[in-house]
Amino acid sequence: MKKRSLALSMVYRLIEPGPVVLVTTADGTRLNVMAMSWHTMMDFEPPLIGCVISDRSFTFDILRRHRECVINIPTVELARKVVRCGNTSGRTIDKFKVFGLTPIPATYVHAPLIDECYANLECKLVDSRLVAKYDFFVLEVLKAWIDRSRKHPETIHHLGMGSFMVPGRTFKLPSRMK
Numbered sequence: 001m002k003k004r005s006l007a008l009s010m011v012y013r014l015i016e017p018g019p020v021v022l023v024t025t026a027d028g029t030r031l032n033v034m035a036m037s038w039h040t041m042m043d044f045e046p047p048l049i050g051c052v053i054s055d056r057s058f059t060f061d062i063l064r065r066h067r068e069c070v071i072n073i074p075t076v077e078l079a080r081k082v083v084r085c086g087n088t089s090g091r092t093i094d095k096f097k098v099f100g101l102t103p104i105p106a107t108y109v110h111a112p113l114i115d116e117c118y119a120n121l122e123c124k125l126v127d128s129r130l131v132a133k134y135d136f137f138v139l140e141v142l143k144a145w146i147d148r149s150r151k152h153p154e155t156i157h158h159l160g161m162g163s164f165m166v167p168g169r170t171f172k173l174p175s176r177m178k
């Protein structure tokens, strides 16, 4: 066998779901945005999305208190800004201003949509039972926005250690999965 043991701390690099998203929140006076790649779909309709958001982040504090956010899906042109949003905290800077992102009012939540992102999901927190143990938030998508003019959006996928990829070729198979 050619395979070698892989450090358990590296497992996430194989399973990492995509795409990297930008989570926006609003605390009444301030807007914030952070990068997030640890998320998973949990149901189709209404769409449920589970997210791990560290209790060290400003986003965690705002989301737990205000119970709403927007998941914004960026494409590769925004990659540098996305990483900056993941390397800094809204506790000390206004990331919208510093990184030149445009907040747009959402319909159902106070958190803003990011105009530059090709899709935006307005979400409310519907289950916080796993927050204390795992920093795991279950969000329900209330409204979804998409720029349909983008036929092949090059989303950003995190491979860890500063490596990213964009989607490659697509192909069809007779899958029974929706």
Ligand SMILES: Cc1cc2nc3c(=O)[nH]c(=O)nc-3n(C[C@H](O)[C@H](O)[C@H](O)COP(=O)(O)O)c2cc1C
Residues within 6 Å of the ligand: 020, 032, 033, 034, 035, 036, 037, 038, 039, 052, 053, 054, 055, 056, 057, 058, 059, 060, 082, 083, 085, 086, 087, 088, 089, 090, 091, 158
């Ligand atoms: C590509 C990338 C993916 C990230 N994914 C997550 C994640 O899934 N969960 C998380 O808690 N932090 C994640 N982070 C780190 C947060 O974005 C980072 O802690 C950020 O500074 C929090 O900002 P805030 O304090 O303004 O909320 C990621 C960072 C990067 C660069």
